Amino acid sequence: MSADRLVVIGGDAAGMSAAAQARRLRAASDLAITVLEQGPEVSYSACGIPYWVGGQVPDRDRLIARTPSQFAAQQIDVRTGTRAEAIDLDAGTVRTSAGETLGYDSLVVATGGRPLRPPVPGLDAEGVHGVHRLADGADIRAAIAAGARRVVVLGGGYIGLEMADVLHQRGLSVTVVLADPLPMGQLDADMGERVCKAMGDMGIDVQPNQPVREIETDADGVVRAVRTDAGSYPCDLVVLGLGMGPEVALAREAGLRLGETGAVEVDRSQRSRSHPEVFAAGDCAQTFSRITGEAQYVPLGTHANKQGRVAGSVIGGRAAHFAGVLGTAVTTVGGLEIGRTGLCTSQAEQAGYDFRSETIEGTTRAGYYPGAEQIAVKLITEHGSGLLLGAQIVGGAGSGKRIDILATAIWAGMTAEEFAGSDISYAPPFSPTYDPVLVAARVVSRVEQG
């Protein structure tokens, strides 16, 4: 009996997690695994690119977790520089840019995401860069080395903020142009304002409420400025920080069903809703809210890893389910730490919740201990039940990772009152007697008690 054949399209977090997990459960004699990756590397950290540009990470190769030869040692056949050109779902084959046609018994589509691009003239100008592939990082580094002094970052999501931060640290003059009133649309306005103010205080020029109209170029097609209705911002470098969309051209052409978010629709085992022998995972796949059950698109490396692992487990013969997302995230800009999880107020509103919210201010350590920093914690609860729906944190060093305490409480389905009574650690170098996350829970549950 010949081995089953698994083909994986895309060799980053989701694809390689699927391949590695399937291999753990099934030997090469039982399952042949081929991974097609159009780029030169697999398993690289896209999330690390800002810090390579910023110089915190000195060496590009440090962003590469594992190499094709390491996978080869596990009998996973990784083909870099090889595009999947087309999927024939009826025949069960994938045609590659190398001219081969590979048959599969199981297929994992892990084509990832792509940086969102505003539909404006000039976006293909020289000097406009996404932050997606290692090559993007190399291009931005090269632009800085060649003397770039002024950068416009389009958008204020995680990548936008991180790039603004590291480019500012490298001494560039940074302008962040936002279509929205505030950066970090994943936060409520009161928390976004704290981020916006901190960015201004550190010398980053934030221009809100200005959808970009044009990337102006010089005669050689090199970027010269970003134009909005309010003005023109001269620059020699433009970074796209507008977020990511699913890369689904291949899936769509093949006829895989896409969901309402535009990403590949899958069940909780990451199986395609239309073709159960096909799995999708990571930034190309639709997922769902742990809280509401509704379809969501949340392109983050953590989910990509876990979803890939679920697909690999199922292909490997072990039942597995992805348990949903809270949209937990953490980032930092200029020393300010920002975390969020669950529903923000606009999401709670959209989902039809009657909710309450409270924001408290505290310190990260005992007030008398050196290095105690300001921290603001916002909690959103369902009115009546007191169920925790969402949390946001903005503060100094030590603030950001506290979001995980709240993410765990929300994941477990705790009420604010239950959480307020919980046994969180205390010592003066680590927190006040009542950690700010507990204070927030107590305050918001008091609203319920009247």
Add this chain to the structure above:
Amino acid sequence: MSADRLVVIGGDAAGMSAAAQARRLRAASDLAITVLEQGPEVSYSACGIPYWVGGQVPDRDRLIARTPSQFAAQQIDVRTGTRAEAIDLDAGTVRTSAGETLGYDSLVVATGGRPLRPPVPGLDAEGVHGVHRLADGADIRAAIAAGARRVVVLGGGYIGLEMADVLHQRGLSVTVVLADPLPMGQLDADMGERVCKAMGDMGIDVQPNQPVREIETDADGVVRAVRTDAGSYPCDLVVLGLGMGPEVALAREAGLRLGETGAVEVDRSQRSRSHPEVFAAGDCAQTFSRITGEAQYVPLGTHANKQGRVAGSVIGGRAAHFAGVLGTAVTTVGGLEIGRTGLCTSQAEQAGYDFRSETIEGTTRAGYYPGAEQIAVKLITEHGSGLLLGAQIVGGAGSGKRIDILATAIWAGMTAEEFAGSDISYAPPFSPTYDPVLVAARVVSRVEQG
């Protein structure tokens, strides 16, 4: 109608929380509140004393959260320098060192704890100090100012470690003498060994398995050395770090029922089991394990605050219950961060669990990000159900507070597998893609899956 009378004995965390919460719920016209405090201050941070000794906190007054006059503004009559000499439970009165007899309708016993003292000769010598009252901190600071160079710390619990750390930082030669094989008896041996090694590496002399036999003194009754069966350790200062016991002399003499731990036995509303008009809270009160329900004695400021608040709520007319303890704690020694929560393996064994445990090693940030530190995470689960029973963390900066993520998962009654799928934040400056706490959960749940 005259006001009800609440008397509180002890003006630290538990007592003042009870008083403040009762006042929030009942006006002075309805409830008269008197607090008796034998010392000169109320509401001070005993946990901060090591850092005042170490110089991180420059000013003693910074350890005092609130003053008697601040409480007076809330119409809480705080009498410092006033001991409760006796409680007459039948008459409902307290006799004070000022010669008064105060009647009460409700009484809160919050007499706190006292440093444990080994039953050896010489313990009353000049130069032997607990770390309990602000006066203890002042005495130790005075000893250092007067030229103390060599200190023996007896015991390796939180206070012992913290004192060893700050005294070492101040340039004293520090020997820690342990009756046990390892410091931090609240940790399993494999984790305690990591702490012990780090202490040795930083130049603290750890002498394990040596119960102290005598405090040797000179002709003037001043400490000269600590003697064990293995040797004599010369010193000019001895610090007691053997942990705390309940201060229950007053309660015992009055006839309040004590529990199996020796502390005052209370129900979940902090009411005395023998006298329901009397409440006990904080380091003098017995509490119970959230996991097993069994009686425990866990003297920590976090519990004292919450228990005091529960008593104050009930006295204020609002139902409230203390929800138990996990024994969550965090500390640091020489930059090493240590956290623990729930059952350690010896406690799981005693409680009759069939359990599994796994320890993993990882980094606090993405491996390529500057400042990534080593972190070890140990998880203990119930075999079969996979229920999380306990967790321990030892590692570099950023490790300690991660214990709260696990404390929350245990508090909520999650299994390792459920927790392994949860949505914890990731960004390179904050964690690897899979946070070490998730890796530990995955590894220990894999043991269950075989």
